[in-house]
Amino acid sequence: MRKYSLEDAQVAVDKAAALARQDPLRPIYHAMCPGNWMNDPNGPILDPASGEVQVFYQHNPLAPTGGNMCWGHMKTKDLVHWTHLPIAFGPSFDKGEDGCWSGSCIIGPGGLPHAIYTSVGPKKRPVDGSEQWIAVGSKDFSRWEKSPSNPVMTHALHGKTRIEDWRDPYAWRAGNTYYCVVGGHLVQDGKPKHNPAVFLYKSPDMVHWTFLGPACWRFTGAADAPAGPGVNLGTNWECPLFFPLGDKHVLEVSVNGTAYTIGTFKGEKFVAPGEWHPLDYSGTFYAPHTVADAKGRRIVIGWVVTTQHPAWSGCFSLPRVVSDRGDGTLGIVPLPELDMLHGKHVHVDSVSITPGAARPLISAKPLAAISGDRAMECRFSIPFVESADGELVVPPFELQLYEPIEGVQSFAGTLGYEPAEALLFIGNRSGAFHAEPGEDSIEARLFIDRGIVELYINGRWTLTSEIPVLPATRIALVARSVEGAAVTFTEIDCWSMASIWS
Structure with missing residues (x-):
């Protein structure tokens, strides 16, 4: 384990931060350290004097890999916009x-x-x-x-x-x-x-x-x-x-x-x-x-x-x-305060996809106007359909989030539902989703921040994923029917999202 002073650590972070800010794959509205490695959030606490939330995190200031753990530090007034602060403390090497x-x-x-x-x-x-x-x-x-x-x-x-x-x-x-x-x-x-x-x-x-x-x-x-x-x-x-x-x-x-x-x-x-x-x-x-x-x-x-x-x-x-x-x-x-990051907005009443077909949720020109930074929120509903035995069920569907990347399997950037296993998935991440009594649709909130994707369903179910994205890859939002079933997306609202950093 390399010994270091907090002064040397801060110099290393500042150097990495200059490179990180230029990376087109770096998220813009997810909080993160200025540069190099971070992992677990530590000790978020409401400061009774200022009303700010102070947040710490596991941080390797020397490299974008694990190790050399100290406590990084940032703060926020609204849990949306963040300010980086100097490293709080690191190892006491002289004490073992x-x-x-x-x-x-x-x-x-x-x-x-x-x-x-x-x-x-x-x-x-x-x-x-x-x-x-x-x-x-x-x-x-x-x-x-x-x-x-x-x-x-x-x-x-x-x-x-x-x-x-x-x-x-x-x-x-x-x-x-x-x-x-x-x-x-x-x-x-x-x-x-x-x-x-x-x-x-x-x-x-x-x-x-x-x-x-x-x-x-x-x-x-x-x-x-x-x-x-x-x-x-x-x-x-x-x-x-x-x-x-x-x-x-x-x-x-x-x-x-x-x-x-x-x-x-x-x-x-x-x-x-x-x-x-x-x-x-x-x-x-x-x-x-x-x-x-x-x-x-x-x-x-x-x-x-x-x-x-x-x-x-x-x-x-x-x-x-x-x-x-x-x-x-x-x-x-x-x-809810994440709404303050909303920028340009597009609304579409509904898009119906017939069996075997595929359609974009938003046509090319308005999509380009809100997705240029590849940072968006999309909200939509998918009504349940009636099964052969008369029950309301989630229809199978796929939503291609990004344009396909050559040499990468298309499902890697796809959100969808697999009825045989009752799985909602984003790429290779998935979880069981079952309709509850009183529900008649999927009510989705989808956050795309470069390669980071977070999905919230019906106020009770979440899935986070990182999907492969290249600097030139564009958001697609192409929906398709699968397994010979029709599917309809309704009340589609999409916004560009602003950066959380000043």
């Missing part, structure tokens, strides 16, 4: 630390921001030697110092309980007590050897912590946690979130994608009676974090895993507002 991994940030003792994160180093292997450290910030979040009490949490807290891959603390305050959950897995005799779990701790001061035991784990005796369609609960849970939503609590973990369950938290116990569900049906969306904004809304932002580009890699997802639907699942919609 070579990586500041994921964590969270809350207002702690003394009214100061406290970032709690996983510390790793040559003698602190991630699998069995990681520690949890604290960095304390100034009230304006501009200066950070490591706590002299570090490490504030070590494996010694667990006694005879053996935990591996212990990382990614998520902290909160309740009254005069601080709580924290950390991800990992229990190592146990017999099968399964690895039991993925989230572990619960409490402290009076964020320095002296008590282990309360597993808050939730996959295997209870011989029983597996109930997992809904599209969920693989894996062998290790990382980047846990645990937040209130009305009178319920949501536990979310990252494992082969994302998964959440809704339960109650009383008496320092989490009771999760329901199934686990995907927060997004794609592994392209990973390691989300959350904040309650000034309006009291619960906002979730994830890491969009991208291919490695010469001067950048990774970005944030669009902010999502989540709500409790009352049936054990979350409502998920894009942040």
Whole structure:
């Protein structure tokens, strides 16, 4: 692991940023670091003084690849437009630390921001030697110092309980007590050897912590946690979130994608009676974090895993507002304020595609007027059709988002529905979609930002994907019927989208 100063790191970031800004494939309305690598969002927090949301993220300032982890930093007033800030803090090499991994940030003792994160180093292997450290910030979040009490949490807290891959603390305050959950897995005799779990701790001061035991784990005796369609609960849970939503609590973990369950938290116990569900049906969306904004809304932002580009890699997802639907699942919609990015607009009442045919949703000239930057939002409806047995079902369809690229299979840039498997897909990313009682159409919001695509359906279903795009590839929006079935798109509204950077 290369040792570096924050000054050297900032020079490397600035150099990469100059190249990244010239890259025609770089997204323009997804928040991302100035240059080089970013991954997990860390510790978004509402600044009580300014009303701004401060957001941190895993950042390799030296290259567009993983490694050399420090905490990057940006802020926003509206969760739409963002301002880059200097790197918050990096590894304390003189104290045996070579990586500041994921964590969270809350207002702690003394009214100061406290970032709690996983510390790793040559003698602190991630699998069995990681520690949890604290960095304390100034009230304006501009200066950070490591706590002299570090490490504030070590494996010694667990006694005879053996935990591996212990990382990614998520902290909160309740009254005069601080709580924290950390991800990992229990190592146990017999099968399964690895039991993925989230572990619960409490402290009076964020320095002296008590282990309360597993808050939730996959295997209870011989029983597996109930997992809904599209969920693989894996062998290790990382980047846990645990937040209130009305009178319920949501536990979310990252494992082969994302998964959440809704339960109650009383008496320092989490009771999760329901199934686990995907927060997004794609592994392209990973390691989300959350904040309650000034309006009291619960906002979730994830890491969009991208291919490695010469001067950048990774970005944030669009902010999502989540709500409790009352049936054990979350409502998920894009942040309404994203509408302020809307530019030129095209409306089409409807486009019907007969069996075996293909038609553009928008004719060439108006499409060119709104898609020149290849940054758009499109909203449309697809009415369900009646099946042979009289049920309303989703019709099979395909929507080619970009013109075909020579040598690349056409489905790579296609959105569609496969009825045999009940899958909605974008390229090679897909998730199960079933109509719910009372629904009679797909109500879609589709965001295209160069190669990043986010799809929101009926206020409850999301899929994120990266599709192959070349600098000269143009948006197409050509719909086609498949499997001999007709399909109709109605209430088509498309806008160009402005850049979020000044």
